[in-house]
Amino acid sequence: MVEAFAVASGKGGTGKTTSTLALGMALAETHDVTVIDADTGMANILFHAGLSDVDTTLHEVLAGEVPVEEAVYDQFGMQVVPCGTSLSGVRTVGSDAPARGGGGARGGHRCHPA
Numbered sequence: 001m002v003e004a005f006a007v008a009s010g011k012g013g014t015g016k017t018t019s020t021l022a023l024g025m026a027l028a029e030t031h032d033v034t035v036i037d038a039d040t041g042m043a044n045i046l047f048h049a050g051l052s053d054v055d056t057t058l059h060e061v062l063a064g065e066v067p068v069e070e071a072v073y074d075q076f077g078m079q080v081v082p083c084g085t086s087l088s089g090v091r092t093v094g095s096d097a098p099a100r101g102g103g104g105a106r107g108g109h110r111c112h113p114a
């Protein structure tokens, strides 16, 4: 059975990336885990996961340029699909990317189940 968890917050800098990697690494001790960075606007899992040199990320997958298999990397006992950080990549993915910051949940974090 496949289970999916989404880590999201209306506010920036609240520990989403840190929590996602820590949760993934903990679950990877007993499960097959794939962590996907869907923060198309300001991705940084690739830095935390030591993947800052990779050329192929979720940007290229969402742009229809490559199959997702080409954006999967083995790190820390799990599979990681990083997102890109280039502005041109964001433009390629399109304007449907989630907006960042402002206007988010008031008085707390809103978590959306996958």
Ligand SMILES: Nc1ncnc2c1ncn2[C@@H]1O[C@H](COP(=O)(O)OP(=O)(O)OP(=O)(O)O)[C@@H](O)[C@H]1O
Pocket (backbone or CB within 6 Å): 009, 011, 012, 013, 014, 015, 016, 017, 018, 019, 039, 042
């Ligand atoms: N449990 C924690 N205790 C103290 N500092 C933490 C903790 N979790 C994360 N941080 C720090 O808080 C900062 C923001 O964390 P992180 O990058 O994970 O947040 P984020 O929500 O992904 O941010 P962004 O909105 O920019 O993507 C980082 O400097 C991180 O090291």
Ligand SMILES: [Mg+2]
Pocket (backbone or CB within 6 Å): 016, 017, 018, 039, 042, 043, 044
């Ligand atoms: Mg983050």
